[in-house]
Amino acid sequence: MRWILLAVMALLCAQLAALAQPASPIPNDPFQSAPAPVVRPLPVAPPPQPSRPATASSGFPVAVGQSFRDCADCPEMVVIPAGRFVMGSPADEPGRFPSEGPQREVVVSRALAVGKFEVTFAEWDACVSAGGCSHRPSDQGWGRGRQPVMNVTWNDAQQYVRWLSGRAGRRYRLLTEAEWEYAARAGTTTPYSFGATISPSQANFYNSRLNRTQGVGSYPANGWGLHDMHGNVWEWVQDCLRDDYAGAPTEASQAVETGDCSARMVRGGAWQNQSQDLRSAFRRRFSSGDRGNYAIFGLRVARTPG
Numbered sequence: 001m002r003w004i005l006l007a008v009m010a011l012l013c014a015q016l017a018a019l020a021q022p023a024s025p026i027p028n029d030p031f032q033s034a035p036a037p038v039v040r041p042l043p044v045a046p047p048p049q050p051s052r053p054a055t056a057s058s059g060f061p062v063a064v065g066q067s068f069r070d071c072a073d074c075p076e077m078v079v080i081p082a083g084r085f086v087m088g089s090p091a092d093e094p095g096r097f098p099s100e101g102p103q104r105e106v107v108v109s110r111a112l113a114v115g116k117f118e119v120t121f122a123e124w125d126a127c128v129s130a131g132g133c134s135h136r137p138s139d140q141g142w143g144r145g146r147q148p149v150m151n152v153t154w155n156d157a158q159q160y161v162r163w164l165s166g167r168a169g170r171r172y173r174l175l176t177e178a179e180w181e182y183a184a185r186a187g188t189t190t191p192y193s194f195g196a197t198i199s200p201s202q203a204n205f206y207n208s209r210l211n212r213t214q215g216v217g218s219y220p221a222n223g224w225g226l227h228d229m230h231g232n233v234w235e236w237v238q239d240c241l242r243d244d245y246a247g248a249p250t251e252a253s254q255a256v257e258t259g260d261c262s263a264r265m266v267r268g269g270a271w272q273n274q275s276q277d278l279r280s281a282f283r284r285r286f287s288s289g290d291r292g293n294y295a296i297f298g299l300r301v302a303r304t305p306g
């Protein structure tokens, strides 16, 4: 008796469940006069993607010299080694400014992951779509996708790294100015990572006569596998304006966050700059919130170990 009762209840439940199913849409239904309004779901940040665990040696999912990506729309990152280097330029370097000195030794105490490329429009637009970035920069009609994002302020860049950190479940930030120069030099002491001079086959700058950005990675990488550290777009770094290196931190992970922070530093030069502005040691300041569409200011990201 009891099993019969249970069977009847199960049958009733199955029928109720079937009734609860929505009717399948009828393809090309002639009675449906107007298409149903499209209901766009509210943007919801996707959960952090699980990435491979950090290796013991580098603190990252891969060894020094290799690259990884924490999520599908996260920038590709290259792990660069810990070390020490001389920051700034020697007094006899052609095109040098006093702000590039005094030269001093800086320590990079841990391996660091650095964007293999400048952040692209595709990567930035993922942040805009997800609601993490409030500014959708103009591409000047040059296209988006793998073009380096530009027309972003330092403040915009902070929104991007905040969003990226949440997306990846890892800490992303701008490089410090010292980390940027360490990464650009890639162990070299010459004005450019390619040597004493630079040519239009090695970077996008004034002599290239292209008068616009090029897709990231269009030029050879430096010795550590990083592209476009020279030219294409200027790259915002974390540091506030500092006139020279007198008294500056000697630990590379430490950014200057005192003094005039209405201006921040940019490095590497852009498509419209002369070769001397592309030197590894060259520094320029710019207002952190200037919204002008100059088509020259972009960024590269760093990721800390763990």
Ligand SMILES: [Ca+2]
Residues within 6 Å of the ligand: 118, 228, 229, 230, 231, 232, 233, 234, 235, 268, 269
């Ligand atoms: Ca660049």
